[in-house]
Amino acid sequence: MTDKLYNDPSLVEFYDIENGWTADSDYLNTMASGRTSILDLGCGTGLLAVALAQKGGKRVVGVDPAAAMLDVARQRPGGDRVRWVEGDGRTIRLEETFDLVLLSGHAFQVFLTRADQLAALKTIAAHLSPQGHFIFDSRNPGVEEWKEWSPAESERVIVHPGLGEVLAWNDVRHDPGTGVVEYDTFYRIAADDSTCSAQSKIAFPSYEDLVSMMEEAGLVVEQWLGGWDGRRFDATAPEIIPIGRLGVPPVSPPR
Incomplete structure (x- = not known):
């Protein structure tokens, strides 16, 4: 389904008013310190991606499927510091890797089925450098x-x-x-x-759903947060926020 909220320019005008710079932006801005390359997968109007690029010396790429959102991102002051790519988070392959791959603003929840969610996780894995980390948020059902x-x-x-x-x-x-x-x-x-x-x-995938998909996607979660205030995940936490890296490929037995 094409969502007018992100594809109709008259509605996109409300996006930053309703969302803007929030606690997830603060957390990710801090996490990006020391990273030299960042992929914002589901960058929306580019508020966070531009802020990260303005810290200097970073290669920042913003990907989003909604052209109307990217139009706002390109026109944002500092938008020329980010490479903007229109693409689907399930299938896009940039043929480059990043120190940090992120999805914020509950962008992961637009993937409605397990197949779509697994495809998005595999996209994350495909763009992680060997020492890179990923992070995203999903509301706790x-x-x-x-x-x-x-x-x-x-x-x-x-x-x-x-x-x-x-x-x-x-x-x-x-x-x-x-x-x-x-x-x-x-x-x-x-x-x-x-x-x-x-x-x-x-969609509202459960913690158990996400755990079951990580290994299949080639990812390892190092910590599960339950909110952008840094709390640990538990059954009452409002958010499910995995932070992790690429999994270690299995070692082939000697012949």
Whole structure:
């Protein structure tokens, strides 16, 4: 499904207003210190990728499947320091490796099936240098955060620099069979009382699901965080954040 939230330029305008620089950005900005090459897989509008590139001496590549998001990234001040690539995180192969491969903003959750998630993990492995590390975040399904995305609980007022005051809210449906959450995002513009909306789908793989895929993808997790404050993962943690590296290839027995 083509998600208008990321592909419709009029909706992409709201992305940085709603998300912006958050705790994950702070953590990843610190983690990137000392790295010379970074792949931001699912870079969106490029806020983080540009910040990392501006630290100097780093090769930074931002990949995203949404052309409208990349248009914003290219026009961002400092955007010329990043190489932007339109591509699918399941299949893209850049034929180069990086000290750090990251997916932030719960980008991993757009991969809806186990096959898609495994393909994305294999993309991470394909782009890791021998000493490189990866990190990404996915919401813990045990916390059931989607229950907070009802219209009553999610209603909020934001200010758009060109459109003025905007009333925003979400609505949500959860499929317990697949674990996929489908949610709607609405923006009602006060100036003309018009409303624009988008429908999105995301998956909530469990900790056990992720563990089972890592070895198959050729990855080893060194630590599991439960939040961007550095807490360890447990069943009550809001996030599942694996940090790891390439697995060690099996040694062939002597002949």
